[in-house]
Amino acid sequence: MVVELNSRVEVMEGNQQRVEANILLLGAHNVGKSALTVRFLTRRFIGEYGDIESVYSRVDRIDGQNICFNIWDSQFTQAGEKQLQWADGMILVYSICDRGSFDVVRQQLQQIRGGRKPSSVPVLIVGNKRDLQRYRSVSSEEGRLLALSQRCGFFEVSAAETYHGALLVFHRLVDLVRETRALRKTNAGVRGIVRSVFGKKRAE
Numbered sequence: 001m002v003v004e005l006n007s008r009v010e011v012m013e014g015n016q017q018r019v020e021a022n023i024l025l026l027g028a029h030n031v032g033k034s035a036l037t038v039r040f041l042t043r044r045f046i047g048e049y050g051d052i053e054s055v056y057s058r059v060d061r062i063d064g065q066n067i068c069f070n071i072w073d074s075q076f077t078q079a080g081e082k083q084l085q086w087a088d089g090m091i092l093v094y095s096i097c098d099r100g101s102f103d104v105v106r107q108q109l110q111q112i113r114g115g116r117k118p119s120s121v122p123v124l125i126v127g128n129k130r131d132l133q134r135y136r137s138v139s140s141e142e143g144r145l146l147a148l149s150q151r152c153g154f155f156e157v158s159a160a161e162t163y164h165g166a167l168l169v170f171h172r173l174v175d176l177v178r179e180t181r182a183l184r185k186t187n188a189g190v191r192g193i194v195r196s197v198f199g200k201k202r203a204e
């Protein structure tokens with residue numbers, strides 16, 4: 001299902017709060033972005049995927065809250081400004097058999113973290129196609145080190161082999177999105193208190 005792109009909200013369903021999380025998938029071509037998305041949404045691996053660029057939705061109940069995952073499976077290797085603004089969390093995917101796709105992730109990280117206004121949205125780096133060990137050209141350590149140096153989470157998965165890996169990735173990212181929002185709220189609260197105390201003093 002295609003959803004509105006600017007729906008960064010927490011909405012009420014009956015008297016229950018529904019949390020929206022906009023998740024952007026980026027990465028080189030052919031690394032398995034669609035495979036991971038479809039695995040998470042349908043539990044299936046269908047092998048071939050069309051190139052329709054869409055935002056898909058799925059609602060899961062996590063910790064007693066309905067979480068609506070809006071997933072943008074991007075067809076571009078360079079993230080656009082609109083995509084970066086939209087995203088609450090990002091998944092950068094490479095194939096463990098394709099060193100070039102790992103370099104693309106590095107470039108994307110530079111774009112996300114190194115801009116004039118570095119984004120503070122949580123990012124996960126995902127090495128896909130773990131089932132193809134014999135063709136591996138990027139070691140797990142390299143992936144983990146890159147993630148560590150850029151304050152990202154890291155997973156190696158096989159969209160072809162299991163549903164569990166895809167589930168772990170999307171759920172971990174939503175946990176980070178919720179933590180980031182809670183932190184922002186706390187920081188905004190503290191700033192408000194500081195402003196009201198020191199602002200008053202200045203006015204007196």
Ligand SMILES: Nc1nc2c(ncn2[C@@H]2O[C@H](COP(=O)(O)OP(=O)(O)OP(=O)(O)O)[C@@H](O)[C@H]2O)c(=O)[nH]1
Nearest residue numbers: 029030031032033034035047048049129158159160
């Ligand atoms: N062996 C293996 N093949 C995979 C895996 N994930 C995806 N593939 C295959 O890799 C190819 C590309 O997968 P897609 O999901 O279309 O990759 P994508 O990153 O969305 O590609 P673009 O739409 O071109 O950007 C397909 O033939 C998939 O069947 C995996 O975990 N293991």
